[in-house]
Amino acid sequence: MKRHVLHPLWLAIGLVGLILLARHFMVPDDFGIHGDSFTYNFHRLGNIQEWKDFPVKYQGRESCRECHKDNVKTHRRSPHKNVECENCHGPSGNHPDDVEFLPLNRERSLCMRCHASLEYPNAARSDLPAVHDRRHKRKRECVSCHNPHDPREDVE
Amino acid sequence: MTCSRREFLKEAIGGTVATVLPLSAFTFLTSAEARAAIADSKVRWAFLVDTNKCVGCGMCVKACKNENEIPYDAPVTRTWVERYVVTKDGETHVDSPMGGRDGFTSSAIRDEEIDPENIDKAFFVPKLCNQCDNPACVQVCPVGATYQTGDGVVLVDREWCIGCGYCIMACPYGVRFFHPKYKVADKCNFCYHRITKGLQPACVQSCAFGARRLANLRDPDDPVTKIITTERVAVLKDEYGTKPHVFYLGLDTNVR
Numbered sequence: 001m002k003r004h005v006l007h008p009l010w011l012a013i014g015l016v017g018l019i020l021l022a023r024h025f026m027v028p029d030d031f032g033i034h035g036d037s038f039t040y041n042f043h044r045l046g047n048i049q050e051w052k053d054f055p056v057k058y059q060g061r062e063s064c065r066e067c068h069k070d071n072v073k074t075h076r077r078s079p080h081k082n083v084e085c086e087n088c089h090g091p092s093g094n095h096p097d098d099v100e101f102l103p104l105n106r107e108r109s110l111c112m113r114c115h116a117s118l119e120y121p122n123a124a125r126s127d128l129p130a131v132h133d134r135r136h137k138r139k140r141e142c143v144s145c146h147n148p149h150d151p152r153e154d155v156e
Numbered sequence: 157m158t159c160s161r162r163e164f165l166k167e168a169i170g171g172t173v174a175t176v177l178p179l180s181a182f183t184f185l186t187s188a189e190a191r192a193a194i195a196d197s198k199v200r201w202a203f204l205v206d207t208n209k210c211v212g213c214g215m216c217v218k219a220c221k222n223e224n225e226i227p228y229d230a231p232v233t234r235t236w237v238e239r240y241v242v243t244k245d246g247e248t249h250v251d252s253p254m255g256g257r258d259g260f261t262s263s264a265i266r267d268e269e270i271d272p273e274n275i276d277k278a279f280f281v282p283k284l285c286n287q288c289d290n291p292a293c294v295q296v297c298p299v300g301a302t303y304q305t306g307d308g309v310v311l312v313d314r315e316w317c318i319g320c321g322y323c324i325m326a327c328p329y330g331v332r333f334f335h336p337k338y339k340v341a342d343k344c345n346f347c348y349h350r351i352t353k354g355l356q357p358a359c360v361q362s363c364a365f366g367a368r369r370l371a372n373l374r375d376p377d378d379p380v381t382k383i384i385t386t387e388r389v390a391v392l393k394d395e396y397g398t399k400p401h402v403f404y405l406g407l408d409t410n411v412r
Contacts, residue, residue, distance in 0.1 A: 037304075040291065040304040041303055043302075044300070044313050047311060047316070050315075052348065056353070058361055084364070086362070087362050087364070109258065112261040113213040113215065113259030114364075118260065118263050118278075120241070121277060122277055124208060125211040125212060125280070128211060
């Protein structure tokens with residue numbers, strides 16, 4: 001064959017080889033089809049474990065009960081029983097190992113999430129006890145009168 | 157054309173080698189490996205949202221952002237709650253300020269006060285990734301950075317994602333966004349780190365009203381699976397053929 005055909009041909013083959021070589025070193029070993037579909041299961045296998053290892057922050061009420069027995073007990077019997085501790089107190093994460101005290105949020109806005117009056121027919125929201133934020137004791141914190149762990153009780 | 161015996165053998169052997177060589181690129185599986193590759197996983201995660209129960213407190217959005225380290229004040233979120241108010245004149249007013257992160261505490265929608273007398277119906281609709289069976293977002297990824305796991309959850313490989321944003325455009329539900337810190341695509345993964353440990357997703361745990369629940373469709377005894385299979389549930393944008401796995405109870409036709 002003529003040189004003007006062979007030269008670009010070798011160049012092209014060399015380039016492809018170079019790319020394949022680079023690919024060999026740059027693509028991790030666990031990259032491939034992990035499942036039955038090339039379209040949906042083509043990925044780096046190790047990433048699944050990386051996501052599994054993501055740290056958990058919301059530990060749930062049961063972990064609070066280990067130390068805060070009384071509060072959890074009161075709370076369990078109250079109309080607020082379905083509200084998780086961490087909804088208001090924030091994610092506990094590694095508390096008390098890393099963070100000794102969780103920040104205490106006493107803001108009205110926290111209560112207003114459920115108890116701000118919205119007059120909606122047929123909506124579950126309308127079934128909750130509600131106040132008009134602007135009309136009901138505007139300057140005071142809700143928790144200065146109502147006990148959030150058991151709202152049936154008044155704060156002395 | 158003449159051909160000597162020597163030439164014929166040479167060409168025949170050369171040809172055979174040239175055809176067989178590319179075959180070595182294939183992996184040959186033993187029958188056990190092949191069976192394992194196509195075996196059905198014992199888990200297929202799905203989600204049930206009961207829009208009748210949602211009160212729009214936004215605790216799920218708050219919990220999700222904290223749990224998954226999504227910058228709290230950035231206007232991006234893995235899950236959000238939409239408020240729909242349908243008025244008597246047939247108009248539908250929709251809003252989701254900050255994705256409903258701070259709950260819905262005002263009756264004004266986009267600064268427009270709506271007279272309660274004029275409201276026909278109003279409801280809240282939580283939204284999250286549908287973990288589709290045919291995820292459009294995965295099909296368009298040019299680098300294999302997003303994929304479906306054996307249990308049906310679609311994940312994003314943060315190390316492999318190049319941030320091109322094709323998947324963000326491809327998702328018909330708009331659940332994907334660009335993570336402002338990691339500069340990659342991000343989305344809800346049903347709190348994969350929690351559900352694989354036997355915990356509930358953060359949004360499910362934080363919902364005081366039972367409006368959000370996780371199901372394993374492969375477990376016939378799962379109470380949530382029973383609801384999905386025996387009650388009348390709907391999915392969003394069925395016509396796209398993505399086979400979404402977030403099921404809704406009480407879904408209104410106004411929800412898009």
